[in-house]
Amino acid sequence: MPGDFFVDPVRPAGRAVITHGHADHARPGNASVLATDQTLAIMQARYGDQAGASLQPLAYGEPVEIGEVSVRLVPAGHVLGSAQVVLEYRGSRVVVSGDYKRGADPTCAPFEPVPCDVFITEATFGLPVFRHPPAGDEIAKLLNSVALFPERSHLVGVYSLGKCQRVIALLRQAGYDRPIYLHGALIALTELYQRLGVQLGDLRPMADVAKGDLRGEIVLAPPSAIADRWSRRLPDPVVCAASGWMRVRQRARQRGVELPMIISDHADWDELLATIDEVDAPEVWVTHGREEALVHQVTQSGRRAQALSLVGFEDDAVD
Amino acid sequence: MTPFAELIERLVFTPSRNAKLRLLTDYFARVPDPDRGWALAALTGGLEFPAVKAGVVRGLAVERVDPALFGWSYDYVGDLAETVSLIWPKRHGANRVPSLGEVVDTMREASRSTAPALVAGLLDTFDTNERFAFLKLITGGMRIGVSARLAKVALAQYGDADVAEIEELWHGLEPPYEDLFTWLDGRAPKPSIDDKAVFRPLMLSHPLEDGDKASIDPASYRAEWKWDGIRVQVAALGDQRRLYSRTGDDISGAFPDIVEAMDFDAVLDGELLVYQDGAVQSFNRLQQRLNRKTVTARMLEEHPAWVRLYDILFDGSEDLRDLSFDDRRQRLEQWIGRIAPGRMDLSPMIDFPDWQTLDDMRSSTANSAIEGVMLKRGDSTYVAGRPKGPWYKWKRGPLTLDTVLMYAQRGHGKRSSFYSDFTFGAWRPGEDGEPELVPVGKAYFGFTDEELAQLDKWVRGHTVERFGPVRSVAPDLVLEVAFDSVGRSTRHKSGVAMRFPRISRIRWDKPAAEADHLSTLEALIVD
Ligand SMILES: [Zn+2]
Ligand SMILES: [Zn+2]
Numbered sequence: 001m002p003g004d005f006f007v008d009p010v011r012p013a014g015r016a017v018i019t020h021g022h023a024d025h026a027r028p029g030n031a032s033v034l035a036t037d038q039t040l041a042i043m044q045a046r047y048g049d050q051a052g053a054s055l056q057p058l059a060y061g062e063p064v065e066i067g068e069v070s071v072r073l074v075p076a077g078h079v080l081g082s083a084q085v086v087l088e089y090r091g092s093r094v095v096v097s098g099d100y101k102r103g104a105d106p107t108c109a110p111f112e113p114v115p116c117d118v119f120i121t122e123a124t125f126g127l128p129v130f131r132h133p134p135a136g137d138e139i140a141k142l143l144n145s146v147a148l149f150p151e152r153s154h155l156v157g158v159y160s161l162g163k164c165q166r167v168i169a170l171l172r173q174a175g176y177d178r179p180i181y182l183h184g185a186l187i188a189l190t191e192l193y194q195r196l197g198v199q200l201g202d203l204r205p206m207a208d209v210a211k212g213d214l215r216g217e218i219v220l221a222p223p224s225a226i227a228d229r230w231s232r233r234l235p236d237p238v239v240c241a242a243s244g245w246m247r248v249r250q251r252a253r254q255r256g257v258e259l260p261m262i263i264s265d266h267a268d269w270d271e272l273l274a275t276i277d278e279v280d281a282p283e284v285w286v287t288h289g290r291e292e293a294l295v296h297q298v299t300q301s302g303r304r305a306q307a308l309s310l311v312g313f314e315d316d317a318v319d
Numbered sequence: 320m321t322p323f324a325e326l327i328e329r330l331v332f333t334p335s336r337n338a339k340l341r342l343l344t345d346y347f348a349r350v351p352d353p354d355r356g357w358a359l360a361a362l363t364g365g366l367e368f369p370a371v372k373a374g375v376v377r378g379l380a381v382e383r384v385d386p387a388l389f390g391w392s393y394d395y396v397g398d399l400a401e402t403v404s405l406i407w408p409k410r411h412g413a414n415r416v417p418s419l420g421e422v423v424d425t426m427r428e429a430s431r432s433t434a435p436a437l438v439a440g441l442l443d444t445f446d447t448n449e450r451f452a453f454l455k456l457i458t459g460g461m462r463i464g465v466s467a468r469l470a471k472v473a474l475a476q477y478g479d480a481d482v483a484e485i486e487e488l489w490h491g492l493e494p495p496y497e498d499l500f501t502w503l504d505g506r507a508p509k510p511s512i513d514d515k516a517v518f519r520p521l522m523l524s525h526p527l528e529d530g531d532k533a534s535i536d537p538a539s540y541r542a543e544w545k546w547d548g549i550r551v552q553v554a555a556l557g558d559q560r561r562l563y564s565r566t567g568d569d570i571s572g573a574f575p576d577i578v579e580a581m582d583f584d585a586v587l588d589g590e591l592l593v594y595q596d597g598a599v600q601s602f603n604r605l606q607q608r609l610n611r612k613t614v615t616a617r618m619l620e621e622h623p624a625w626v627r628l629y630d631i632l633f634d635g636s637e638d639l640r641d642l643s644f645d646d647r648r649q650r651l652e653q654w655i656g657r658i659a660p661g662r663m664d665l666s667p668m669i670d671f672p673d674w675q676t677l678d679d680m681r682s683s684t685a686n687s688a689i690e691g692v693m694l695k696r697g698d699s700t701y702v703a704g705r706p707k708g709p710w711y712k713w714k715r716g717p718l719t720l721d722t723v724l725m726y727a728q729r730g731h732g733k734r735s736s737f738y739s740d741f742t743f744g745a746w747r748p749g750e751d752g753e754p755e756l757v758p759v760g761k762a763y764f765g766f767t768d769e770e771l772a773q774l775d776k777w778v779r780g781h782t783v784e785r786f787g788p789v790r791s792v793a794p795d796l797v798l799e800v801a802f803d804s805v806g807r808s809t810r811h812k813s814g815v816a817m818r819f820p821r822i823s824r825i826r827w828d829k830p831a832a833e834a835d836h837l838s839t840l841e842a843l844i845v846d
Contacts, residue, residue: 128384129392129405131447145329148345149338227729231736238338239735247405248396249331254787256735258332270409293391300385 005034005066007085007096017071019098020082021046021161034058034066036073038081038196042161045192060109076100077111078265079162080193086114094118095279099288101264102271103135106169107162107198111275119281120308123289124266125244128297132244132268138261139170145238145259146218153214153234154259157226157241160186162265164220165193167242168200170263171218181206181214183221183230211235227256244268273297320445322350323358323419324452330463334732339465343473347500354419356495359474361456363467365494368426370434371457376403379439383408400458403442404450410443417444420495426457468566478503483520483703486567490517516559518552518567519586519632519640520703524693524710531711532674540694541644542669542677545712546627547602547690547804548592549609553626553663555581556636562591573611574624580661585654586633587626589663592688594625599688602818603806626663628655629693632701640701644709647701681715690803691715717801718843719823720745721834723756724796727778729788730763737771738778738790739763741822743798745813747837756794757813757837765801765821774825797826797834805843815840 005015012029019025019035021042026035033040033052036059043051058064060083063072068090073083078099085096095116102111125132146154158164164186171180179202182190187205194200206219215235225231226239241257244264252260267275276284276298284305286294291307298305326346333339343362347355360366380403381389389406396402417425422441429437438457442450455461471489475482480503491512492499501507551570552563560581562571571578574591593600593608604622608614631651632640639647648668655665669692671677681692691714699709722743730739740763749755766774782790801823808816815837 127392127395128388129396129402131405131409133447148341227735229736236733249401250397252332256729256731256788258334258338258732259329260332290391293388296387297385 005069005071008098015066016052017085018043019076019085019096020079022079022099025098028052032056034064034071036060036081036083039083040081041192041196042081042189045188074112074114075109077102077105077108080108080165080196080198082108084111084114086116092117094120095281096120097122097275099124099266100275101267102275103132105166105265106173107165107193113275113278116279116281118283118285119276119279120285120287121272121276121294122266123272123286123291123294125264125268126272126286126290126294128269128293130244130247130268131270132247132262132264135166135170135263136174138242138263139167139174141259142218142240142261143171143174143176145240146216149238150216152236152238153216154218155226155231155234155237155239156218156220156261157223157239157243157255157257158186158220159243160222161189163242163263165190165198165200166265167220167263168203169198172199172201176218177201178217179204181209181217181219183219183225185222185225186220206233223255273301276303277301320416320419320422320449320453322346323354323361324445324449326358327452327455327461327463328448330465334464334735336469338732339469340473340476343465343470344477347473347477347503352497352500353495356497356500357419357423359470359496360494361461362463362465362470364461366423366456367459368429368457370429370431371426371438373399373458375435375438376400376454376458379403379435379442380406400454401451404447404454407442407447407450414444416446416449417441422453422456423495466566467568474499474503478505484509486518486520486703488512488517489567490561490563490569491515513636514556516554516556516561516586518554518561518563518569520567521550521552521565521588522630522701522703522710523565523705524712525705525707527694527711527713537671537673537677539698540696540711541648542671542692542694543629543666544669544684545690545693545714546590546592546599546666547688548590548599548605548627551589551591551626552632553577553581553585553587553589553628555583555585556633557584570609573608573614575614576619576624577626577662580663583658583660584633584635585631585658587628587651587663588630588632589626589628590666592625592627593622594662595623599625599627599686601687601806602804606806624662627666628663629666630701643698643700644695645697677713681713687804689715714803717803717823718805719799719801720759720840721826721829722759722798722800723794723831723834724778724792724798725756725758725794726789726791727774728790734771737775739771739775741774741798743800744794745835745837745840747813754832754836758811759813759815759837759840760800760802760817760820762798762800762820762822765823766825770825795831797829797831798822799824799826805840807844813837813840815844 006013007017008019008025009016014031016030017034021039026043028047028050030052032054034056037057040055040057058073060073060075063070070088072086074086076082076084076098087094093116095114099122100111158167181204238258240259242261242263245251246260246262284298284303285308287308295305295307329342384406392406393402471485472482474485498510502509550565554561560578561569562574562577564570593604607622631647694711696709725744726742727738728740730737742758742761744756744758746754747757778792781793783793784791800820802817802820804818805815
């Protein structure tokens with residue numbers, strides 16, 4: 001690439017453009033980092049001094065020249081601060097989607113389609129079995145369950161960046177105004193969201209509360225904690241998990257989930273196809289997920305498509 | 320269809336019995352007739368749609384979805400109904416979602432030729448979860464961890480009735496059970512079943528504990544052998560003949576030999592056995608005939624069934640359950656003398672002057688078809704359920720084996736954070752002459768909560784390999800396993816299968832090399 005920079009580099013680079021703060025995209029140790037304000041704040045919260053030697057904030061929509069390439073960040077609707085990278089070089093335009101979704105999310109700016117010549121799309125849920133239901137319906141399932149089992153706690157597994165805050169915001173949207181309790185590993189980023197202006201209501205650390213007092217309450221924890229010894233601190237928890245993977249029963253069962261909530265921060269199959277049509281790129285590169293089915297489908301619709309394999313990507317180790 | 324799909328979706332993932340009951344009672348309270356009755360029928364296995372085969376569903380999906388995409392998706396998901404429910408393309412402007420009652424009516428009228436179009440039309444109107452529930456419903460794969468018994472307990476809770484009353488009514492009622500729900504809602508009297516050969520809930524016993532013997536007088540109790548078969552109820556009235564399992568499942572289809580012999584009007588309580596050459600055969604032989612919808616002539620000849628009678632509940636339409644055991648026993652003896660039924664005989668009484676004599680008889684009998692003795696108070700009426708006091712079972716001591724823990728798996732529900740399902744093995748000579756472990760069974764109870772925590776910790780500290788929720792562990796821990804009997808099995812690598820294995824002791828003290836060998840277990844096999 002003329003311009004000598006890398007988007008979401010796997011290994012430390014001299015100059016990196018980072019789409020968003022998830023660990024499979026934003027890695028520590030780059031010399032200079034270009035990203036949105038919020039993404040830089042998230043990287044600093046996670047990596048401290050290692051976030052990058054020089055941090056350069058770039059607002060959505062503002063172009064910057066790197067060598068002969070014009071670079072612009074456009075909202076991706078994935079998590080707070082997430083961006084697509086729009087690259088223009090000698091009259092042709094390439095868009096690197098990063099991770100994105102099209103469903104509404106009260107914690108981040110919505111995805112903006114940018115017509116382009118080459119669209120590099122993620123494909124985490126690149127199979128037609130993945131169709132996410134409206135997130136509000138999934139939140140209603142949780143609230144119905146809380147009403148039906150008032151003597152139990154509801155323990156919801158959520159990724160610490162994005163999903164956690166989105167689930168809280170969706171609960172608030174649904175009118176739930178009780179305190180929501182957080183596992184210690186979720187607190188720092190959630191407080192950062194609040195500092196960056198996202199309203200999340202009354203949140204409390206779970207560690208401060210006696211076991212019996214969590215009856216009837218909603219507790220959020222990272223996915224790794226929900227089936228582990230840690231969960232024994234809760235009174236007879238209904239184990240829930242908010243993830244796009246919950247769409248497939250075997251996945252939910254393997255994780256010992258009693259109430260799967262299909263809430264994803266990635267585009268589902270229909271959203272992937274609709275987005276490709278909207279940006280109307282004659283050439284589509286598919287990466288970050290199940291490439292073969294999406295390449296097959298896009299090819300059928302008359303575009304050129306190819307899989308772009310990424311190193312260091314591990315199926316559902318991601319959000 | 321929407322509330323039914325939501326119910327199925329929750330039940331599929333809910334491990335705890337109490338939580339399932341809550342979901343079911345909530346559903347019965349929210350959903351009107353006839354939908355809740357059809358749901359009840361679906362859950363208790365009372366609905367079948369022979370016009371629809373799984374192949375039809377697959378064919379419809381491939382017509383609508385690119386076959387390559389379908390193939391990748393099916394590979395990924397692994398279950399046909401689930402794959403189709405997920406991949407079925409949305410159709411805008413589809414009809415309103417029909418109720419479960421409407422779906423059942425439509426599908427019951429379907430023929431082999433009309434079924435595919437009807438199924439496709441319904442799939443178009445549903446969302447993903449509705450499609451899944453619908454496909455499981457019509458292809459008969461509704462395995463969601465709800466037993467018929469659990470559904471009845473939920474009904475009893477819902478209507479504040481006694482589950483024995485529900486059990487008693489159950490086989491006299493038909494889906495969608497509107498008369499049952501009307502009664503449970505308090506809007507009509509209890510439905511009548513007096514003229515039907517329905518299941519009458521059984522009277523069950525408690526195990527005799529050491530402390531019980533001191534407090535009860537042997538003279539007021541009668542003793543008989545506890546035969547090692549399955550407890551059944553023989554119910555014949557008019558032209559209706561039914562053989563019921565202990566839980567009220569109709570197993571007549573698997574035992575036409577018994578049904579043919581039911582040429583009388585009575586309801587009897589007894590033990591179903593295989594009986595040949597004048598002797599009761601092992602449980603293993605009976606097992607060959609269980610869990611079958613139909614039975615071949617050869618099975619009938621090789622494993623002939625027999626009922627050893629313990630009790631009489633009805634003689635004709637006369638209800639004898641309020642008589643004392645002694646009086647019922649007399650009526651049973653008279654009845655057998657009068658009717659002389661085929662394939663049935665009387666369970667003999669055992670005379671015993673004191674506990675010691677009975678204990679000696681119990682322990683010394685060489686008859687492997689005897690599981691122990693039953694003690695029944697002479698003045699006890701026949702009461703459904705398990706009242707404490709009138710009846711005791713006094714089993715022979717269980718067999719035990721020292722095994723080595725091989726694999727542990729995470730449990731469900733409350734136990735989902737614990738390794739609580741244990742596979743254990745016994746030694747046998749390996750190909751290289753060194754002893755090797757072969758799995759001989761699996762147990763997930765028998766230990767206290769405290770022992771479970773210790774086992775969990777041990778498993779985490781001795782893991783060798785992980786496969787999903789399963790860990791293999793270093794072969795270092797000896798578990799003493801108790802079991803009731805052991806038979807041959809072609810399904811298990813070891814060639815043996817234990818009956819009711821449970822962990823009786825954790826032998827932290829015992830070196831694994833001193834655990835038992837497979838040959839010890841093989842020597843205990845009864846055929
Ligand atoms: Zn991401
Ligand atoms: Zn990602």
